Amino acid sequence: MQELITRAKELLADGTVSRVLGWKKGDLGWDPEPAWFEKEEDLEGFVYNPFCGANLSKYLIAAGKLEGRTLVFLKPCDTYSFNQLVKEHRVKKEKTYIIGVGCRGTLDPEKVRAAGMKGIEDAAVDGETLKVATLYGEKEMPLKDALLDRCLVCKGKTHVAYDELIGAQAGEEAGPGELAGDRFAGVERLEALPPKERFAFWQGQLSKCIRCNACRNACPACSCLKCVFDSSQFDSSQKANADTFEEQMFHIIRAYHVAGRCTDCGECSRVCPQGIPLHLLNRKFIRDINTFYGEYQAGADTESRAPLTDFTLEDVEPGIVSKRGGGR
């Protein structure tokens, strides 16, 4: 971490960047917040640890409107969001200086609590163990049990955009290594369910939605200046479910809007206060796109045309969707 601070200070001092976007230490060891640093001395509060789950890419839209370049620290999966934002002309590469930081998976404070640890005052990683200081004594748990779900099926890719790397090697497989599983397994389990049960699953999950819009506001793909759900002309409200159909409509429309652009960064599920596995909706789209148009990873580059905004003579015929059992 000290290396990151030292390098950030150098880049601020020599005028390469005007500000630094990183994370600031919180009060409780598990609550670092995304933070902007403008002066070298402010960086004393900088922190980078496995609780820094927040993807900072989306803040670069705001940073792009400011004078000079912004130094940003991005984890491997965050760089996919960055590329996608560049591709969509929401962020300018030349306004950004990226330090790619190594990542062994980020943690979910809710999982630590669910493991029975009440009153977490501080937490530190020691090898494969998470050591937790609580009001009710010292406790520990296997690190992998505290990982965010998204990290258990880490894309396992390298940084796809960076100016320099610290704590990571070019071409290195990041993520929790052998833990990386099949990220479509959850989707396949749902697809295998009879339609009634699948409907019941989503109804149960989406009924928890409180329409706080955290998923939308954290999502790097949801970068519209004004969301359709915020329009006063729209015959629906962004802050209440007038009927049970509406909560489903919101999430399904959102999934459609980000289809082909979602990099699967998992922020939607990380920020949901009700623990709704929203990433499963997006992964369903990613999997279908892979099946119908060939393997595609949004954000892997900044130039290629995405399957849903491109046309080739080899494109799948719509009928194949229904033949495969969709739409019924």
Place this chain on the structure above:
Amino acid sequence: MYQMKKDRLTELFQAISGTKDLFLPLRKCDQTNYGLWTPEEVFDLETLKTVKSAKDCFFPQSEVLYRCKTEDGKISIDPQKLCDRPFVVFGMRACDVKAVEVLDRVFLSEPVDTFYAARREHGTIVSLACHEPEETCFCRNFGVDAAASGADVETWIIGDSLYWKPLTEKGEALTESLQAVLEAADGEASACEAEETVAREQEAIRGVIEKLPFSHLDLSRFQPENTMELFDSPLWEELYKPCLACGTCTFVCPTCQCYDIRDFDSGKNGVQRYRCWDSCMYSDFTMMAHGNLRTSQMQRFRQRFMHKLVYYPANNDGLYSCVGCGRCVSKCPASLNIVKVIKKLGGEA
């Protein structure tokens, strides 16, 4: 003081729900929230904090105010019936109980909110003491006692027993109706023992509360006379920056009371006029015919905390409209919260 074995809780809940609606923290799809209990539901009294507060029981996130319909050129209005069925909310923590006092001052002062007033009239609150307070709790700063809530009935779960102490007329009436399940402590010796057990538990809870990291915040600067100084503070620009402008903090908050009124056009079934919680974090919160009077997220962010810490107390005899439940501390996607605001503006950080 009454007591009963913890393993008879379902019997207690059945006895209550026989004559009244019963709201309990229910476990559904891996989360705990208040909901109407039926024997098929799984209640969860272990989770200290429900995701949403118990506010929904008195002031639901969304409720219909009236329905109207046009038929043969005539408009008919069908008013929503007010709550007329007694109900019990069991398991509320002291912070959520205190939050009802904050809501009362808004909704029960003139003009009285009839929907809220009807629910308050018919609702009885049974609190449950916080056996193991958490690091995100900071209720002590707002005069809340996690070990004694002051609700209609106070309860404690200690070991394998539930201790039950009615405090108000409503609480006494509820207790009266549950004599078949609750056991009055027989004789002076056992009454004394129950009192002592509860007193020990209370002491233990208060001991933990004293040691919590956020239990001793300095609120001294949040006074009406400092309103303009706080409002104009350059610190807001720094504080708001990570804010994603979502409504998580406002929707999990037990004291946020703002709502919007909208029409839902359900086609041939007419129009439903409903109200739903609103969030000052949202850009359309202050949208009016002439335009929007809060044009930046910094202004919206500032509003939320100025309201809780300065404007509300200035109008309500110094009562803050934060009860220190800590839900915003654990739920904000950007780890922002009122504690960070109090520390920064209060001069601690």
